[in-house]
Amino acid sequence: MSSTVIAVNDAKAVVRYSVALFVDIARESFYDNSMVGQGENAMAPWVAITDLEKKAGDTVTYDLNLQLKGKPVYGDKRITGTEEGLRFATDSLKIDLIGKSVSAGRTMTQKRTEISLRNVGRDRQKDYWSRLNDEYKSMYLAGSRGVNADFVEDTTFTGYAGNSFAAPSASHRFFGGTATAYNNITSSDKLTLTNIDKLVAISSTLGGGSANIPRIRPMKWAGQNRFVMVIHPFQEYDLRTNSSTGQWLDIQKAAATAEGQQNPIFRGGVGMYNGVVLQKHETVIRFSDAGVSTNLPAARAMFLGRQAGCVAYGSPGNDQRIKWREDLEDRGRELVITAEMIHGHKKTAFTIDGTAYDFGVFALDTYVTVLS
Numbered sequence: 001m002s003s004t005v006i007a008v009n010d011a012k013a014v015v016r017y018s019v020a021l022f023v024d025i026a027r028e029s030f031y032d033n034s035m036v037g038q039g040e041n042a043m044a045p046w047v048a049i050t051d052l053e054k055k056a057g058d059t060v061t062y063d064l065n066l067q068l069k070g071k072p073v074y075g076d077k078r079i080t081g082t083e084e085g086l087r088f089a090t091d092s093l094k095i096d097l098i099g100k101s102v103s104a105g106r107t108m109t110q111k112r113t114e115i116s117l118r119n120v121g122r123d124r125q126k127d128y129w130s131r132l133n134d135e136y137k138s139m140y141l142a143g144s145r146g147v148n149a150d151f152v153e154d155t156t157f158t159g160y161a162g163n164s165f166a167a168p169s170a171s172h173r174f175f176g177g178t179a180t181a182y183n184n185i186t187s188s189d190k191l192t193l194t195n196i197d198k199l200v201a202i203s204s205t206l207g208g209g210s211a212n213i214p215r216i217r218p219m220k221w222a223g224q225n226r227f228v229m230v231i232h233p234f235q236e237y238d239l240r241t242n243s244s245t246g247q248w249l250d251i252q253k254a255a256a257t258a259e260g261q262q263n264p265i266f267r268g269g270v271g272m273y274n275g276v277v278l279q280k281h282e283t284v285i286r287f288s289d290a291g292v293s294t295n296l297p298a299a300r301a302m303f304l305g306r307q308a309g310c311v312a313y314g315s316p317g318n319d320q321r322i323k324w325r326e327d328l329e330d331r332g333r334e335l336v337i338t339a340e341m342i343h344g345h346k347k348t349a350f351t352i353d354g355t356a357y358d359f360g361v362f363a364l365d366t367y368v369t370v371l372s
Contacts, residue, residue: 176366314342
């Protein structure tokens, strides 16, 4: 009786592992699980651009069509010659090959255990890429590496693939409490519901029309406008321990409604307040140099509308977004597993009339109580 065997590095195994690994990465990732959409009308904070998956090139461009701003023509006045040209702002995103290898053990190591080191290697690759993708998205949205401990990249990291971090644009940057600048944050300037109310109000009034400033647009589900605000666990702690009337209870009221349960941005949410779904995540960027003496701890919460960031993919092989490769090295004595992706991340931003504007995101810097 003959048996079917799929050997190490067999093409069928590699493709199967490539597909399964990417599915698991997306499922495990905080952002990729519920906050990535596709296409120019994506109702998500992140937009996946797939143009380069089947085309040559390492750069993709995307446009923002600006609103009309000219005055109308009244009565019998001639309309000929008053036509307004369409105006566009353009941004670009580069992609690069990123890989991670792990050793699944040498011959005698594999002999000594009944554990499938190949499967363990796959699981660790899944964890690694999920974590790295979340860190990329948090860093690019914040425009900084920050001082978060246990990130894959060190504190000198400024981006990859030629996509450098961009600091929050002045019109889209705000501060906790009563602070008006990063260097005058004090220990009283923690995250409060008043901060959220302010951002909601500004989101509906900033830009648009003749202002030439892109307006942050909410996501829409079941006819309801929704923003997402991603906060650090320390910021959540400051909200929870706020003794002022109505603070914490108010953000719990709407999260369990039927509409909320069907909405993917509610998955694992802290709660909802004033149409803003609150999510917490440990990759929200932290700082240690706030305040006049540049020594206070702070965190940068991200208030997200639709299409705040872009991620572009290329195919490293087999028309898959991730490539799984197995090699027997040292004359077949050691199994090495490599996973590779071609992609790039960037915060969506456009330069209009010489001024750079973030698109779809407000940054909110607040003091945080550091817990240990």
